[in-house]
Amino acid sequence: MRLLRQFPGIAACCLLAANAYAAGLSESEARFVKAELSAPSYGALFEEPSAEDLLRDHAHAVAALIRARLSTGESLPPQLLSEAKHLQRARYQFMDRKDRAVVDAALALRLGGFSVPGPGLTATLPPPAAIPPEILAEEDFPAFLQGVRAEAAKEGVPGAVLDEALTGLTVDQRVLDAENSQPEHTITFEEYLGRVVSEKRVAGGKAMLAEHAGLLDRASSTYGLTPAFLVAIWGMESNYGPNQGSWLVIRSLATLAFAGKRPSFFRKELMAALHILADEGMSSRDLKGSWAGAMGQPQFMPSTFRRLAVDFDGDGRRDIWKSVPDVLASMANYLAKAGWDPKTGWGAEVSLPADFPQASANLSVVKSVADWQAAGVRALAGALPAGTLSASIIRPSGPGGRAFLVLPNFRVVMRYNNSQYYATAGGLLADRVGAP
Secondary structure, eight states, X not given: OHHHHHHXXXXXXXXXXXXXXXXXXXXXXXXXXXXXXXXXXXXXXXXXXXXXXXXXXXXXXXXXXXXXXXXXXXXXXXHHHHHHHHHHHTTTTTOOXXXXXXXXXXXXXXXXXXXXXXXXXXXXXXXXXGSOHHHXXXXXXXXXXXXXXXXXXHTTOOHHHHHHHHTTOOOOHHHHHHHHOOOSSOOOHHHHHHHHSOHHHHHHHHHHHHHTHHHHHHHHHHHOOOHHHHHHHHHXXXXXXXXXXXXXXXXXXXXXXXXXXXXXXXXXXXXHHHHHHHHXXXXXXXXXXXXXXXXXXXXXXXXXXXXXOOOXXXXXXXXXXXXXXXXXXXXXXXXXXXXXXXXXXXXXXXXXXXXXXXXGSSTTOOEEHHHHHHTTOXXXXXXXXXXXXXXXXXXXXXXXXXXXXXXXXXXHHHHHSOOHHHHHHHHHHHHHHHOO
């Protein structure tokens, strides 16, 4: 299952058309390709993959699926052989020796079958015995960990840290199952709000706002975040602390780097996590978070932690698991660095005229608040923001649903979690937490 899990994710990441690419694959493989386009996200604070990471993961995924089919003697569909030829023409950029060998083996087989683009390529393969077994063999997990150890040691992670973190580590099948799980149904915006902006969470936010008033004022003056908005994000990420995840981050990241859909991304996060153990003097047993490696109360990925976590209580450690000052300041620092404007809010719920074009309800359509007001947009409560501010109109529920005028700070929140549902809920929760 490792190979089937990995390949479709890369196909989707590379923006291949699912229906076209699935032609010629087995029913199960095609189903994975198509399902990946609606796969669940990993969580907050996931950066967009670099072009190099996409190419590397795509090349590895093509080789992995070829290896799987060669191992069982199955024929290769034309699309796979065409992809292999493209990799060869690109001189195997970003591919390791074993992946190059398996692609070479596929391209060298020119027995009968149907042709695909490129001279001499066919889709029929000889028995697997014709291919050297060392080419078909997958890297095992201990060998993978040896490579990780060597890379981390080269980056300066002490041997004692690597021994404690990596010795005896095994693949966590539950992590792969979580990565590939699909929700039974797509949650609606109103259902999402009911869960995230519940009366209990609003009450909890008001309590936190009062309990940590002095700390929040200090963080607000340092980073420019309003206390209510900071509390709202805190509540959405970990319910003000208790919901941090209990997965062992090193094991989860190693599993995803070895057998997940984005191995390049998770290998970098694994390296960052190993550095955290060294920098913060932590044991791998204490480095806990979500199944995808998001850590602590802010749910920071390790690379985000290294860049933006803050020691706000002055104890010499950046503790986003137990220290409320460090948690709040780290979240505030993230949003400030992402471009938060302390002079403006996030937006407001609005009413739209009956003839409002649905195509204009899109984050890509940006106008001044004054222009939106001239087009008939009205605040449901209070007044619209200053007319000179730039804004967009969104309808998270789709045509006919609730409408919101959102300011640039809304996009900043989407840097924390790339979801309109999330950013809208954060704004609404902040409004209610901060209300008298």
